[in-house]
Amino acid sequence: MKTQVAIIGAGPAGLMLGHLLHNAGIDTIIVEIKSRQYIEERVRAGVLEQGTVNVMVDSGVGERLLREGLEHEYIDIRFNKKPHRLNVKELSRGRSVWVYAQHEIVKDLVAARLEYDEPLYFEARDVSIHGIDTDKPSIRVVHEDRQQIVDCDYIAGCDGFHGISRRVIPDSVLRIYDRQYPFAWLGVLAEAPPASQEIIYAYHERGFALQSMRGPDISRLYVQCPVADTVEDWPDDRFWTELHARLETEDGWQQQEGPIFQKGITGMRSFVCEPMQYGRLLLAGDAAHIVPPTGAKGLNMAIGDIQTMTRALRAYFEGGSKDYIHSYSDTSLKRVWQMQRFASMLCYNLHRFPEHNTFEHKMQIAELNNMTHSKEAMRALAQNYTGVPVELFYDLD
């Protein structure tokens, strides 16, 4: 088989790349090891920056997002039992965030692809990558018990953190920057209307807590927990007790309880691999970087990579220029490190670190006070939270 771009992985990164390249008249094949049902039901994050919403809408897959997504103008940062509502839309001069679950984006992109009938192989096996340092790269894949060799011009590694793509870059070239955190998030979905229409980030002596939502009747809730905990350590009663203690304010605000129908633990790490391009292989999304979820950036970073990668591949296929392919890694990494900086700053200031003493606690409160009272700090927070447009990173040094 032959295609122009072979895409490994049908997460948001791979599917969005396939979609944007389809719109540009560039052929792709997407191979995915999991089933369609698995990727369409996998519970992940759900906060979209304005730029991610714009990409969905402008590329023709935003109709359901505009209908069912919840636009948020405010976020609430809580500490010392007080809420601090920030109007991020006003502070960022008109940009908001949208709550729309990641697997809904996956469903919209899969539906679009199946409609225009371009190859998307689910339950692919034995995927391997060949010849990235030649002009004739290829992937091999077993699909429906048939071995296929796909010759292509470029390979897009969109196969997430545990994928194979990053690992084919030679050790002598690949640099890894990694930090793991001494805590995790226990996340639940509950049949309970969120008590507040805003996403709430809470710093508390007992640890971080977050209230988000998936619709008017479903709450998405998280509490910081020790990294070695399992869901069995967290019966529903214990979860609600912790959540109430960490979120409640002195004016008597309370999150409503309701049946919990999904529970999971997410570890936390910051991770970047450099470079994001080697020969005929370009990496995007979790394959190249991971952020702690505190700033809700993971999915948005992946979509930012894909915008930059689409620009590079279009310049190549439409005009024969490799300039943007060669600058793809540097250009993307500037944005990636800025977003790492933001996610890591929020993560640091909102969590209890086991090794911290009372001095660090006081510093965190001072930082949170600054973040919610200084106009400059509030603007910077809002701009980063709602997302700096990808194009602004194209000219960064």
Ligand code: APR
């Ligand atoms: N061959 C084919 N597909 C693979 C392989 C492989 N060897 N290994 C992994 N995959 C698939 C996974 O099954 C998954 O569906 O690649 C996909 C990667 O998708 P995601 O993990 O969702 O990663 P990405 O598309 O980069 O999405 C951005 O940022 O913070 C996160 O939650 C956010 O998952 C989101 C991610």
Ligand code: PHB
């Ligand atoms: C979510 O709704 O799942 C969510 C919200 C905000 C975050 C992370 C996750 O920072």
